[in-house]
Amino acid sequence: MTKRELAPTFVPADIEPRMYQHWVDSGYFTADSSSPKEPFTIVIPPPNVTGNLHIGHALDQTLQDCLTRMKRMQGYEALWLPGMDHAGIATQNVVEKQLAAQGLTRHDLGREEFVKKVWEWKAESGGQILGQMKRLGDSVDWTREAFTMNETLSQAVLTIFKKLYDQELIYRAERIINWCPRCLTALSDIEVEHSDDEGELVSIRYGTGDSEIIVATTRAETMLGDTAVAVHPDDERYAHMIGKTVTVPLINREIPVVADAHVDPAFGTGAVKVTPAHDPNDFEIGLRHNLENLVILDADAKVVNTNSAFDGMDRYEARKAVVEALRAEGRIVAEKRPYIHAVGHCSRCDTTVEPRLSKQWFVKVAPLAKAAGDAVRDGRVKIEPEELAPRYFEWVDGMHDWCISRQLWWGHRIPVWYGPNGEVIVVGPGESAPAGYEQDPDVLDTWFSSALWPFSTLGWPNNTEDLKKFYPTSVLVTGYDILFFWVARMMMFGLFAMDGVPPFGTIVLHGLVRDQFGKKMSKSKGNVVDPLEFIDKYGADALRFTLARGSNPGKDQALAEDWIAGSRNFATKLWNATRFAMMNGVTVEGDLPPVSALNAIDKWILSRLSETTAEYSELLSTYEFARASEVIYHFAWDDLCDWYLELSKEAFASGNAQATQRVLGYVLDQLFRLLHPVMPFITEELWTTFTGGETLMTAAWPASNSSHLDKDSEELITQLQRVITEVRRFRNDQGVKPSQKIPGRFIAPADVAQYSSAMAFLLKLELGDFTPSASVEIGNIKCELDLSGAVDVEAERARLEKDLATAKKDLATAEVKLNNQGFMAKAPESVVAEIRERQAATTADIERITAQLAALK
């Protein structure tokens, strides 16, 4: 063992990067699939290859690293598997933007060249987030780094596609899908974000005279594609119209009035226009009534096929023109502007989504989603916190078929080939299509491959050692915001592909990181923070501790730079406490002295350590990161630094501290182990320096030692703390400077009096003979003091009167209870006893304070 000196101050930047590299080089992060140890597996929610580490990643990864490091220390074969997602639209957009700067589009390059270009971009500037994860200290197994477009993961995609197709869980159909007219691709429901936008609500009169009917719309241009008007079957206002036709203005098309129970008679006029090709609800109505699907908007959202003056206009231009033309014909009955309503936007480029009829590939989700729901319902998979389970059920139980085809070039190309005579075949891994067949030009939704992540990253479809050892994964840690995007899909595909074995045992959901006022971070608000800046400024440990400390299960957390500074202060505190220990000969060598040989102060800290260890471990293993952090923080700062070290200073100063040197050594050793998962860098530095050990990463996790629990010592130290606090308060009230030594002595029972010198040392009292001029009483303990000058009687009286008032109030509340017959009859004995004790104690206090007040006069 080689002990080193501790630098005078802790500078995170000086140790973090080299320490991280050392960890990687030493193979501590690398999991062994042939190990006999029980596995513990986490797969990282793969960040986008285009992404940079934002504060949400920092939180997510801190929690995962925390669990991984703890489990590793607990003797598990811990695997935290890193990797990235190819992020179809996002990545394609990035590269297209680069091309646009040169005046090129992807079509100028052609498909093959463009995809090559994307790979080049990835090699050069993709995956920056991986380096940033290292700054955070993530103990991920870099030897297993995965990427959704890699060869093995692509094989997994082909395999499952074919398997789903063969079981008729993938089909091709003409449906209304969400279409982004800018990205020129279909989007799944979850790639659409709704916001309340300003629009217009225009009421239009169709038909004339008796066959007149008024409909309202926010998209007037869609009237060009109307093929019906629908009313509720029970709506008497329109009973006479059902089955008849009305004329659509401008294009003079006769369309039927149909009765459909899905029409809300209370909304507007109770009659709705039906545009089956451009609205999902209308499409459904169309199916029920055999209506024609008139496509009147093309891929760019320009009007087509109407044989009118509107052809060629884009949707907004046409909306205006259509309203103008209707107004000129006197067809506009009412206009509401602005009209606030929910509008869907492309989650990638924010363009307003256009519902569009088109031929796409779908996953039939009903059976898969059922299984995904059941796995949670029957308890095979737990959701933490369980309050979020209803959201999960709401989603999986009401999921629409999943549109998986995307009109992009970057992604897994759909393995379907079409023959010259309309044949359709799916080409699995290792197979090839017959000559003359052409492959479907579309690629798969990015989430299709992400849904395979928990097993594709372990080598599936091959039955690899990794897959055998590490599947199913233990926990999935992610934000509740992607419960639907990703988690539900992994559940569906995991259960399907892995013969009903769910991809993880527990889903741990955390919240979002918000700004210091609890507001959502957004670029437009300018309140977005950069975790890397915080790491530069305060160290990774400080950021990690702050995030863990703020992470209550499933709840959002506010984050302010001040809190991170506070965590940095905590790190400094640990550093300095260790320096103090080291300069006082504290050691981890030799056996811990038997408890019977220890003084109450040493017994007390061991007892507190044991309690803290148990509580903290329990909280961490139940994903209560905030509460765990709070517990360890107060143990380290309050119990250890503020009390134990202070109470022990007299022993160190007097050179009579052999037992304490060893006890403190033990406590620090254990504390560093406990803190290591959250604050890996500083604990590693302190521990290796202090103990001379090789690494804390594989050191054993502390066990709570019940033989150290000692309620008597805890009670005694609590008494000492009260005495010390009261004397300090008295000195403060009397204007005695903290550093000024004054004569003092304790008149107390033997167990307390035994620690007179320890108390005197930290109270700056000189024990000895003197004539007291003042005294402080705490229960049956008296501290006599010589202020060697005038006692500030007024200050003392004010203090005593305040204490008296408090005591009287406490006594009153206690007596109200004791005089309450209901309470005496029904409250449990222990509670009654407690109130009685309180009554006795406050009564004694009142007597004592009253006497003191009398003596002052």
Add this chain to the structure above:
RNA sequence: GGGUGGUUAGCUCAGUGGUAGAGCGUCUCGUUUACACCGAGAAUGUCGGGGGUUCGAAACCCUCACCGCCCA
């Protein structure tokens, strides 16, 4: 419209039946050799409103108000 979470100290939040807590901030004193990224002391709450259950409610029930999120 349907779900769902919240309302506790100046701010951000813990606290699932027995005298209201933390961090930060505020005020006072202090460079006592671990630490001023510190120490000591102090102040600060009709726990959103109303009703109910209970010996006892911040907590359980009902109701209202106001914020937020998810889904339509």
